[in-house]
Amino acid sequence: MVHRTPYPPNRGHRIRSFHWLDYLAQRCDLDVAFLADEPLTGETEQALRVRCRNVIWSLILPWQRRIQAILSLSVGATATKGAFWSNKLARQIASLCRRNSYDAILVYCSSMVQYVPAGFRKDGVIVDLVDVDSQKWLDYSRTSSLPLKWLYRVEGVRLRHVERRLPTLASWITLATVPECDLYKSFCPNARTAVVENGVNIDYFSPSLNGEELSHHRLTFVGALDYSPNRTGVIWFINKVWPILVQRFSNLELYIVGAGADGKLKAAVTHVPRVFLTGDVPDVRPFLAxxxxxxxxxxxRGVQNKVLEAMAMGCATIASSPALEGISAVPGRHVLKADTPEEWINAVAGVIKNPSLRKxxxxxxxxxxVQHHTWPQKLKALDELLQL
Incomplete structure (x- = not known):
């Protein structure tokens, strides 16, 4: 049970859920139920149907999510619960459970726990939290102003209560990184937890696509720009770091690749030299190559797929400390780490001036x-959890 359409695997929530689905479809009879933000394309439906015995889904438009979230929050529940509720999907799941005897139900994110049928045995339920969502909202509350500060705080506290209850509903709680697992155990010490890290499709994200050397130097950020941390981080970089870099390097360009840029981001790049906002693209690899x-x-929060994919492409990757949390790559060897504007300027200048270091x-x-983050390596943990 997945909170968003698990295909194509081109965004964080889709990448993990799709590769879990693909892995399990090769080992067992699998049904999938999910919520969709828009009608399914023929390609998406075909990709799911060749892997799953039954594919059931319900459409919830963004405006419906917002209304349901507000109503849920107003009656003392989490906004998350309301945003991901569908009577239609609940009926479909209940019908499937009456017709089939399932060995296990895998729940992707706490928002989907509400669909587990009453009476289904606890030892057959696994909840993949991925990250500790409650902490995300609590973090947002510390960096926001009223009234969002209050709303985020309320959501974080209420979600924390939901997360504490999960061990009474599921046999295992899985998370994407050791730090997220440690965080969860800090307030839910008796939970049975397992870390199932993310992988990368190393055949798709490959250095062989890098082609010839560019006549200019290019920095590339890839990410969904309707996600606040991505948008905020890019704007910070444009304001604090880019003005110095663009003065030092006349042939340096910055590409911001991803859908969902808002007016604030578009304004931030307006009249800024050599910054290109691409919008949504069918393939990010040419921009990373x-x-x-x-x-x-x-x-x-959790592991950043954008870091893993850039590394798989053989890119010299520069990332902040929060973006590297959960990845055991060694800064200075596998990646470069930068947090302050000065550190960013020095790191970028270092790889631009020193091609050998960059390579x-x-x-x-x-x-x-290749050694640590292929999907087959990472998903072997599911074999033990599901006794496959």
């Missing part, structure tokens, strides 16, 4: 991903 990847997030970091990054 030959580039230095940057991930200047000031707030992040060495890129090669080490690729080797690290």
């Amino acid at each position: 030959g580039a230095v990847a940057i991930v200047p997030l000031q707030l992040a 060495a970091i890129g090669h080490a990054a690729r080797d690290y991903i």
Whole structure:
């Protein structure tokens, strides 16, 4: 049971859920139920149907989510619960459970726990929290002003209560990184937890696509720009770091790749030299090929797929401390770490001026991903949890 359409695997929530689905479809009879923000394309439906015995889904438009979230919050529940509720999907899931005897139900994110049928045995339920969502909202509350500060705080506190109750509903709670698992155990010490890290499709994200050397230097950020931490991090970089870099390097360009840029981000790049906002693209790899990847997030939860994918491409990748949390790559060897404007300027200048360093970091990054972050390696943990 997935809170958003698990295909195509081109955004964080889709990447993990799709690769879980793909892995399990090769090992067992699998049904999938999910919520969709828009009608399914023929390609999406076909991709799911070749892997799953039954595919059931319900459409919830963004305006419906907002209304349901507000109503849920107003009656003392979480906004998350309301935003991901569908009577239609609940009926479909209940019908499937009456017709089939399931060995296990996998729940992707706490928002979908509400769909587990009453009476289904606890030892057959696994909840993949991925990250500790409550902490995300509590973090937002500390960096926001009223009234959002209050709303985020309320959501965080209420979600924390939901997360504490999960061990009474499920046999295992899985998370994407060791730090997220440690955080969850800090307030739910008796939970049975397991870390199932993210992988990368190393055949798709490959240095072989890098092609010839560019006649200019390019920095590339890839990420969904309707996600606040991505947008905030990019704007910070443009305001604090880019003005110095653009003065030092006349052939340096910055590409911001992703859908969902709002007016604030568009205004931030207006009249800024050599910054290109691409919008949504069918394939991010041409923008990463030959580039230095940057991930200047000031707030992040769990593992950042954008870091892993850039490393798999053999890019010299520069990332902030929050963006590297949960990834055991060694700064200075596999990646470069930067937090302050001065650190960012020095890191970018270092790889631009020193092509040998840039190549060495890129090669080490690729080797690290191949050794530690392929999907088959990471998803073997599911075999034990599900006794496959």
